[in-house]
Amino acid sequence: MDASATPATFTVGLFGHTTVRTAQRVLRASDFTGVKPRQILELIALGRGEPVRKVALAEHVWAGRPPARWQVTLESYIALLRRAVQPGVPGRATVLRTTAGGYRLDVERVRLDLLEFDDLTRRAAAAPPEHALPLWEHALRVADGTLLAAEPYATWAVDARRAHEQLLHGAAVTGAEVALDLFMAERAVPLARRATEIDPLAEHGWQVLIRAQLAAGRRAEAAHAFRTCRAGLRRDLGVEPDPRTRELFAGLLADQGAALPA
Numbered sequence: 001m002d003a004s005a006t007p008a009t010f011t012v013g014l015f016g017h018t019t020v021r022t023a024q025r026v027l028r029a030s031d032f033t034g035v036k037p038r039q040i041l042e043l044i045a046l047g048r049g050e051p052v053r054k055v056a057l058a059e060h061v062w063a064g065r066p067p068a069r070w071q072v073t074l075e076s077y078i079a080l081l082r083r084a085v086q087p088g089v090p091g092r093a094t095v096l097r098t099t100a101g102g103y104r105l106d107v108e109r110v111r112l113d114l115l116e117f118d119d120l121t122r123r124a125a126a127a128p129p130e131h132a133l134p135l136w137e138h139a140l141r142v143a144d145g146t147l148l149a150a151e152p153y154a155t156w157a158v159d160a161r162r163a164h165e166q167l168l169h170g171a172a173v174t175g176a177e178v179a180l181d182l183f184m185a186e187r188a189v190p191l192a193r194r195a196t197e198i199d200p201l202a203e204h205g206w207q208v209l210i211r212a213q214l215a216a217g218r219r220a221e222a223a224h225a226f227r228t229c230r231a232g233l234r235r236d237l238g239v240e241p242d243p244r245t246r247e248l249f250a251g252l253l254a255d256q257g258a259a260l261p262a
Contacts, residue, residue: 010095011111012045016145020085027084029150036061037081040074042148044096046160048115049107051099060156078103114164117142121171129178133187136175140194143168169198169205176208185215196225200232203245210248222252 011021018038020027032038039061044052058066058074067073079091086094095106107115117139124135147164151157172195179188189212195205206229213222226249230241240246 010109011113012041012105013113014042014045015113015143015147015149017150018042018148022086031084033080033084034077037077037084039151039154040077041081041085041096042151043156044103044105045112045114046156047104048112048118049105051102051104053102055101057102060154063155113142114147117167121167124171124175129182133175133178133182133184136171136178136191137187139171140168140175140191143171165198169195169202172198173205173208176212180208180212180215183215185212185217188212189216189218196229200229201236203229203233203242206241207245207248210245210252214248214252219252219255223249226252 009023011019013019013021017029018032018041019029020041029038032041040057043057043060046052054071054074058070061074061077062070078096082089082091082094082096085096092098095110097104097106105112120135120139120142124132124139127135143164147161148154148157172191176188176191176195179185179191189209192205192209192212195202196209199205206225209225210222213219213225226241226245229245233239233241241249
């Protein structure tokens with residue numbers, strides 16, 4: 001592949017196991033000539049096109065204990081990575097651009113799923129509801145998979161996942177609320193359910209899910225959602241659902257002539 005790759009022909013995926021897709025081939029997590037070159041690619045991609053300094057890469061890749069000649073080793077990893085990603089392309093012409101003291105991903109020539117998620121959610125937040133809903137749904141489809149699944153233990157990857165899960169949860173809840181405002185309960189349900197899967201202890205997601213299920217006429221599912229929420233809060237936090245959640249369930253039971261259980 002030549003150096004004029006475009007977003008249509010060059011994709012870096014960080015959701016699920018890290019992949020690089022070109023018009024000719026697909027590189028998966030085990031195809032980057034080793035764990036450290038793959039992690040370097042992931043760290044540079046997490047920069048979303050901004051420069052990532054060599055010292056920061058070394059700190060993360062060697063877990064705070066880089067070797068004495070880390071800069072030489074890091075540069076050799078970059079060379080290996082560039083050859084794996086774009087064989088036959090001169091190093092500085094690849095999508096891994098050299099900057100002062102570091103590297104960046106050329107996002108003008110690369111489609112990065114993390115950046116696509118960011119763009120979709122930004123556009124959704126600024127759009128009127130009828131245009132926002134498909135953008136929220138699209139964003140959640142783009143982020144279908146655990147961020148950096150190939151790095152379950154690296155501290156920098158864990159931190160990135162936690163930060164992204166907050167954004168993902170917010171996108172799911174907001175999308176569901178927009179769907180409810182548009183009286184599209186059946187589209188709200190899967191969005192709200194996604195929020196409860198991302199953070200089972202965030203009660204707002206459960207509240208929106210119960211509202212969506214009730215609006216969709218799914219009373220048994222709404223009751224099950226309440227009981228699942230309550231069981232998780234009791235088990236993991238030692239608390240009861242807040243008044244708003246209990247009010248939703250009480251209203252459901254009142255419609256059915258029942259009483260709220262202890």
